[in-house]
Amino acid sequence: MTTARRLMLAGAAVLFAVGLSACGERDQVTVYKQGKYQGKPDTKPWESDPAASLYTTSKWSKGDKTSWESAVRTRSLAQNEYTRAE
Amino acid sequence: MARMKFLCDAERCIECNGCVTACKNENEVPWGVNRRRVVTINDGIVGAEKSISVACMHCSDAPCMAVCPVDCFYRTDEGVVLHDKDLCIGCGYCFYACPFGAPQFPQAGAFGLRGKMDKCTFCAGGPEKDLSKEEFTKYGSNRLAQGKLPACAEMCSTKALLGGDGDVIADIYRQRVLKRGKGSEVWGWGTAYGKPDQKAAPAGAKS
Numbered sequence A: 001m002t003t004a005r006r007l008m009l010a011g012a013a014v015l016f017a018v019g020l021s022a023c024g025e026r027d028q029v030t031v032y033k034q035g036k037y038q039g040k041p042d043t044k045p046w047e048s049d050p051a052a053s054l055y056t057t058s059k060w061s062k063g064d065k066t067s068w069e070s071a072v073r074t075r076s077l078a079q080n081e082y083t084r085a086e
Numbered sequence B: 001m002a003r004m005k006f007l008c009d010a011e012r013c014i015e016c017n018g019c020v021t022a023c024k025n026e027n028e029v030p031w032g033v034n035r036r037r038v039v040t041i042n043d044g045i046v047g048a049e050k051s052i053s054v055a056c057m058h059c060s061d062a063p064c065m066a067v068c069p070v071d072c073f074y075r076t077d078e079g080v081v082l083h084d085k086d087l088c089i090g091c092g093y094c095f096y097a098c099p100f101g102a103p104q105f106p107q108a109g110a111f112g113l114r115g116k117m118d119k120c121t122f123c124a125g126g127p128e129k130d131l132s133k134e135e136f137t138k139y140g141s142n143r144l145a146q147g148k149l150p151a152c153a154e155m156c157s158t159k160a161l162l163g164g165d166g167d168v169i170a171d172i173y174r175q176r177v178l179k180r181g182k183g184s185e186v187w188g189w190g191t192a193y194g195k196p197d198q199k200a201a202p203a204g205a206k207s
Helices: A003-021 A065-077 A081-085 B018-027 B063-067 B093-097 B133-139 B151-155 B166-180 B189-193
Strands: B004-008 B037-041 B050-054 B073-075 B081-083 B161-165
Touching: A065 B161, A065 B166, A081 B166, B004 B050, B004 B166, B004 B189, B018 B037, B018 B151, B063 B073, B063 B081, B063 B093, B151 B161, B161 B166
Parallel strands: none
Antiparallel strands: B004 B161, B037 B050, B073 B081
16 A cells, blocks of 8 residues: 555544534533532632732631631631620 | 521610611612512501511521522531522522512513522622622621621620620620610521421511
């Protein structure tokens, strides 16, 4: 088999593959599973960088859930004016 | 694990609408949508008038989640009920199911066409990258990711509206009730956080 013939066969194979790719069908309808959240996943609040926060007094280590919860708890306790005024 | 809740003290609420304004400003909520509002009962009756700040209570067994036909609701680890606006079809089922009238629908076009549902997010944003422009545009501010509490609760001048970990705010409220010796009824808690098998409260009782 000559080189030119091989090239022609290869070219034809590529053209065939490209041509067929347009015939493929992707799912265009979301299949809903009853009772299961179907949307995008959400990031956790403790995964954000405390330095990126505006005017916050809360401090926690990025990615550390316990320290974030502790910071929010401190903030929650600040709503009690009895502990502030007495 | 923190379980985020709202608590409105009807003895303290002075109907100033500071929470409503704070929410509107913080989340840049469009006209016609009220994520939070103040409801007054027995209006004008001396001694019986009470005001309550109402928004999504992020129920333990949220009816909106149960009825959504496209399952766009989810609950975060902190117990906040959020939804994905990319999935919402604006059908309004959640509005009919919600005992607090929390889901809101912006007008999206002519002839009263409804847009995607919008509601209080407990200032926790939504399923987009935290603190991103996309998240703010779709869901509003993400204060939890900044270590803050919802703007409405933090801005409340009389501290009638408490927001945060359920145990913490319940303790604050308990101490308050003991000091003043009245007003122990917590409006909406039985409906929002009661157990599914709990018996209904007797007629006329405040929940």
